[in-house]
Amino acid sequence: MQNNLKNTLDHRPYLTGMNAQALLNLCRDAGVKDVHAETLNAYIFRRGITDWHAMPELPQQLRNYLDQHARLFEPKIIANQQASDGTRKILLSMPDGKEVESVLIPASGRLTQCVSTQVGCAIGCKFCLTATAGLTRNLSTAEIMSQVFTARHLIGQPVTNLVLMGMGEPLHNYDAVADFVRMVTDAKGMAFSPRRVTLSTAGLVPAIYRMIEDELPCSLAVSLNATTDEVRSHIMPINQKYPIAELLDAMRAYVDKHGRKRILIEYILLGGINDSLDDAKRLIQLLDGMETTINLLPFNPFQGSEWQRPERSHVEAFRAELKQAGFIAVVRESRGRDISAACGQLKTEVVARRKLAAKL
Numbered sequence: 001m002q003n004n005l006k007n008t009l010d011h012r013p014y015l016t017g018m019n020a021q022a023l024l025n026l027c028r029d030a031g032v033k034d035v036h037a038e039t040l041n042a043y044i045f046r047r048g049i050t051d052w053h054a055m056p057e058l059p060q061q062l063r064n065y066l067d068q069h070a071r072l073f074e075p076k077i078i079a080n081q082q083a084s085d086g087t088r089k090i091l092l093s094m095p096d097g098k099e100v101e102s103v104l105i106p107a108s109g110r111l112t113q114c115v116s117t118q119v120g121c122a123i124g125c126k127f128c129l130t131a132t133a134g135l136t137r138n139l140s141t142a143e144i145m146s147q148v149f150t151a152r153h154l155i156g157q158p159v160t161n162l163v164l165m166g167m168g169e170p171l172h173n174y175d176a177v178a179d180f181v182r183m184v185t186d187a188k189g190m191a192f193s194p195r196r197v198t199l200s201t202a203g204l205v206p207a208i209y210r211m212i213e214d215e216l217p218c219s220l221a222v223s224l225n226a227t228t229d230e231v232r233s234h235i236m237p238i239n240q241k242y243p244i245a246e247l248l249d250a251m252r253a254y255v256d257k258h259g260r261k262r263i264l265i266e267y268i269l270l271g272g273i274n275d276s277l278d279d280a281k282r283l284i285q286l287l288d289g290m291e292t293t294i295n296l297l298p299f300n301p302f303q304g305s306e307w308q309r310p311e312r313s314h315v316e317a318f319r320a321e322l323k324q325a326g327f328i329a330v331v332r333e334s335r336g337r338d339i340s341a342a343c344g345q346l347k348t349e350v351v352a353r354r355k356l357a358a359k360l
C-alpha cells in the first residue's frame with residue numbers, strides 16, 4: 001500500500017511510455033545531443049533494455065538526468081497460468097495496485113499478445129466477464145506498454161503480434177492507445193508491421209472515424225456479434241447509441257480509406273440467441289462487398305452468465321453458410337481452456353481467492 005502511494009505521488013514519467021518525440025525533448029532538457037534520443041529509443045524499444053545504466057553509449061550527464069527525471073516500472077506478476085496448449089495468462093499489478101490481464105498465445109511460428117487498455121470496462125457487453133465490474137480507470141501508454149515488456153522478460157523473446165482485445169475498450173482510451181500503436185509500429189523502435197497490430201472495438205463509431213482521420217497504423221477488428229439491432233442492443237448496450245447501420249458505415253469508410261484493407265469481424269455465437277442460419281444469412285447481407293475475415297467464437301459460459309454455449313452443429317452450419325457465400329470464416333475455440341480462459345476470469349478468480357483467504 002505504501003509503495004502504491006509513493007508511486008502515485010511520484011510524477012516523473014515512465015521511460016517505457018515515452019515516444020520518440022518525448023525522448024528527444026528529454027535529451028534536449030538534459031542538455032545532450034539529439035542523437036542520444038535515438039540511442040535510447042533503440043535500447044528500450046528495439047532491444048528491450050530499459051536500465052539506462054546498462055547503456056554505455058549514453059553520456060553520464062544524460063544518465064544523471066534520467067536518475068532525477070525519469071523512472072522505470074515493470075508490473076508485478078500476481079498470477080501466471082500456462083495452459084496445456086501453451087497459452088499463458090498473466091495478471092499484472094499496476095503502480096497503484098490495480099490489476100489487469102494479459103494473454104500470450106503461441107500459434108504456428110507466431111506469438112500473439114493480447115493486451116489490456118483499461119482497468120475494467122464501461123461498455124457493458126453482457127457476454128463479457130470484465131464488464132461485470134465496470135470501469136475503474138484508463139491505463140496510461142506506459143502501463144499498456146509495460147505488458148509487452150513484462151511478457152518479453154518473462155518468456156525471453158519478443159512477441160510477434162499484438163492484439164488490443166484484453167480488458168477494456170481501446171477506443172474508449174483513445175489518446176493512450178493511439179500513442180501505444182504509433183510507438184510499437186515506430187520503425188526505429190519495436191517496428192511491428194501495422195498488419196501485426198490489431199485494435200478491436202465494440203463499435204465506438206466516432207472513434208473509428210477518428211482512427212481513419214489519424215491514419216492510425218494498425219488493423220481493425222469489430223466485435224459485431226449480432227445481425228439485428230434488437231439482438232445487438234440486448235447483448236451489447238453500445239448498439240443503442242451506435243446501431244448496426246452506423247457501425248457498418250464507419251467500417252466501410254475505414255475500408256475505403258485503406259483500399260483493400262481487410263477488417264476482422266468477431267462474432268461470439270451464443271446458443272439460441274444469434275447462432276441460427278437466418279443470422280448467418282443476415283450477416284452475409286450486412287457484410288456484402290466488404291473484405292473481411294470472420295472469427296466465430298463459440299461462447300464459453302461463466303458463472304452468472306445468462307447464455308449457453310451453442311450446439312456444435314449450429315456452429316458448423318453457421319460457418320458453412322458463410323463459406324458458401326465466399327467469406328473467410330474460422331471457428332476459434334477459446335485458447336487455454338484448462339486455465340481461466342475468458343477475459344476477466346483470472347482476475348475474478350484471484351479476487352475471490354483473496355476474499356476467501358481474508359475470511360479464514
Ligand code: SF4
Pocket residue numbers: 120121122123124125128129130131166167168169202
Ligand atoms: S467485450 Fe470488450 S468492450 Fe465489451 S465489455 Fe468486455 S472488455 Fe468491454
